[in-house]
Amino acid sequence: MSQTAAPAAAQEGGPATQPPPRRRLAFHSLRVEEIRELTADAVEVAFAVPEALAQEFSFVPGQHIAVRTRIDGHEVRRSYSLCAPPDGRQLRIGVKETPDGLFSSFVRRELTVGDELEVMNPQGTFTSEVQSGRIVAIAAGSGITPVMALGAAALREKPGCTFTLVYANRSSADVMFLEELADLKDRYPARFDMHHVLSAEGRSAELYSGRIDAPKLDALLTHLVPPETVDEWFLCGPLPLVELARTRLDAHGVERARIRFELFNTGRPGEDRAPAPRRTRPDEETGPQASIRFTLDGRTGTVRTPRRSPETILAAALRSRPDVPYACAGGVCGTCKAKLCAGTVDMADNFALEPDELAAGYVLTCQSTPTSEVVDVDYDQ
Template sequence: MFHPLRVREVERLTDDSVAVTLTVPADLRETFRHTPGQHIALRRIVDGEEIRRTYSICAPATQDPLDPELRVGIRLVDGGEYSTYALKELAVGDTIEVMAPTGRFVLEPRPGHFAAIVGGSGITPVLSIAATLMAKEPGARFCLIRSDRTAASTMFLEEVADLKDRYPDRFQLVTVLSREEQQAGLPSGRLDEERLTELLPALLPVADVDGWFLCGPFGLVQGAERALRGLGVARNRIHEEIFHVDQGTGTGTAGVAAVAAPAHSTLTATLDGRSGKWPVQDGESLLETVLRSRADAPYACKGGVCGTCRAFLVSGEVRMDRNYALEQEETDAGYVLACQSHPATPEVELDFDR
């Protein structure tokens, strides 16, 4: 369900990014209370066409409970309809439609040593995670390794510097610029698998880190995961979120075996306590099948990235084209992405409420 929220502030961060703060009315405060690392889906209608995009919440989950802050970071994407609108047209006082926070790239504050490797706008959810952790848990430490093109293109520069100044003994910051030399710190260049394999053991005790959070471009996240696995980090300590994947980039992790599609298939789906049964049309995803009759079916990116359309596979088999959102533990437990799932048996049943 989408809710109309008023824009309180639009802050220019860099030439191609803004932070948008939304006012949450009293009756929706609990609905929009977030866990650090979650995202929200924004929607607008243009010439009768619905446009949805997800953006991570950058605000810490420590604000006044009577006036919760809902703030997201938006970076301009080439050809991106919503990001172009946000940077060039969105103004204070405008109203936009917003879905409640969701996502499992999260860290509930607890004692321990945590680290993140982020690239570009991947800093957005990690800023919320780190700021909340530092404020709420004095027994926690956090190492942020961030990669950006140049200093001028770096989002939330001041907010991250403030964390470093406020928690000098518990917050470690390592910055790498791929297209610009720094006066101090690491040499410029991309953070690929080879470089991270060499760099990480020199920065912190890799084996003692309780949780790794990887966020940013597909190549950076995949390279960081390979480096960590090569250094002996268990898969269940690595958490990933990818903001955007080009259509020609890999296939992700399917998590469900690919099998031939049946000639005819029927989908049964439960959503908000109501069930329905519909024939699956040739070539359409299971999400598209549901949307033909239930416009309230949850989705945002339709690209296997955001995880908004996650559903439990009650019975039958499906083929997932791409999966960049679900952890291995989730697919093992029976969850699929409806936007990427196609029937592999004559009968398939999904539960969006689990």
């Protein structure tokens, strides 16, 4: 995907859902205060937030954090959604162990109360703006984590809102936050509507049995959540489900401005073992060079990368500034987002930026390589 610096006029208007203000992204050491089992392969981890860092870790329901540690001598980073509304004392994330998952297996099997991990302050635009009306979330597996925070906050703080959840899992034993969901249903019986779809466990209604495919989603949109009754949509899960849901919502005439989406993975093999950003090899450092100028925390630096085999902007910037923000390095979390102020880039993958962000000139620096002699990006905008 080629991306060119957007003209200044593209900044006017902005998205239908304005993101929370960006702040300096930095890691802070937080203590693990609680680890609670959710299912046979998933846990909830609570980090204690010291009073001195309360402002740094304030957040809006639906946002996520990056977590960093060292495993077998190597730095590992992952991004996790916050699964409970803000209380000023804790950050809570849900972690589901994946096959051969490096970080998720470490959390599930080795992390203990009292350990400290490096945690980046919250960010993200998977947030709600409506004050009244109907909110619908379609989630699968651990995609429930940000939806838990969104739903609980909407029901508690917005009496004019109703919340409908369509939640897909393999079986009832795989449902994360089962008790919390039941508690929300008991507390808000007239405003919270919950529908479990199980792919490997028979249900009394065919609509709730089997995988969510296009015909099943069309039936849900026709009989359960007619789009004309919905004010805001949230989609969270693996890439195939999110893409399917967006496609079917398009077919039913839902405006993209009313849809927010977030991925917990792209479905690629070995994704939880994603490497750090690729760096230039010594044998690639000769020949014509591209100049990458980047601004971070008000400071501007310049690095160069080979035109014939360029690094990503993120990898090049990390050679000069190790504090350049990133988490997944796979185009999913959006932590490395920056404004392209000059030049052109090729962005390999994008699973995080919305069309309005692309139109305004934002790029994912972990996926963007220079295609012009000079590139200028700003992490502060």
